[in-house]
Amino acid sequence: MESLINYLLQYEQLNAQQIELIKNSIKSVKLEIGDYFSEAGKTANQVAFVQEGILRVCYYNKEGEEITRYFIDENNFAVDLNSYNFQIPSGEYIQAIVPTQLLIFSRKDLTNLSDTIISWDKIIGKITNKALMEKVNRISPMLAEDAKTRYTEFHNRFSTLVNRIPLNYLASYIGITKNSLSRIRKELTE
Template identity: 60%
Template sequence: MEQLINYLLHFGQLNQQQIDLIKSRSMVKTSRKDTYYHEAGRIPREVIFLTAGIMRVCYYNNKGDEITKYFIDENNFIVDIHSYNQHIPSTEYIQAVTDCEYIVLSREVMDELSMTIITWDPIIAKITAKSLAEKVNRISPMMAEDATERYLMFLRNFPALANRIPLSYLASYLGITQSSLSRIRRNIR
């Protein structure tokens, strides 16, 4: 729970009473490796804060191929923000790449915290802005790079993830086949 509180405090002030309220309304849960935390077609009803492990956001294209959009590691919030805010079914899956532990804040809890803690909405707005900027910064540079450069950029930007995720997911994220990724890895060693 302290990971969540420390993260929130980077974005705004909370007094001890507010911290205690957040802790009392939050739940810790786990997901086993390869299980889906969230499936497409469902409306997200909670926001989670990942405290241990890696999750990935993926979807199926019109050919039925599974495409990894991005990975999320510890100390990050996870939710399909558009579906959550609009109360509409998501088009994305969220899957545990490793065993994961996370803190759950239901929609009701988020609403309660918004009405009770005066700094809550500005804190959440700053976190959302930061997350969206990071998402754009992750995806945009990859569009202009060749496969080798995309892989090297991934290694530079996410060195802690490279050895924790399966090659098939990484290849999907990079937009290449697994055999192409294996060849690239062999050539840069």
């Protein structure tokens, strides 16, 4: 729980009473490999902070293929923002790919924090802006690159994740087959 409080304190000062209110608003949830935090077709009504582990955000394309959009690791929030903000069914899944410990805020608890802590909306706004910028920076540079460059770039930017993510999900994320990824990794280690 301290990791969440330290994360929030990066954006704004909070007093002891506010910190206690935040702690009392959280539910701790453990997901096993393959468990979903959020599912397509359902409306998002919770926001998670990843205390430990990795989530992946994925969807199914028109051909029925599972596509990994991105990964969410420790000290980051997870939510389908569009579904949460507009109360519409989600178009994507958020799934644990390793055992994952989440700190969960319900919509009701977040509303209560917003009504009680004057700077809460400011904190959430800063966190949301940072997350959206990271998302754009994560996806945009990789679109025009070849597979080897995409993998190398992922490895350089997310070196702490590269060996924790199953190959099939990493391959899906960079847009190649698992066999191609294995070949690329082998070439780079020779």
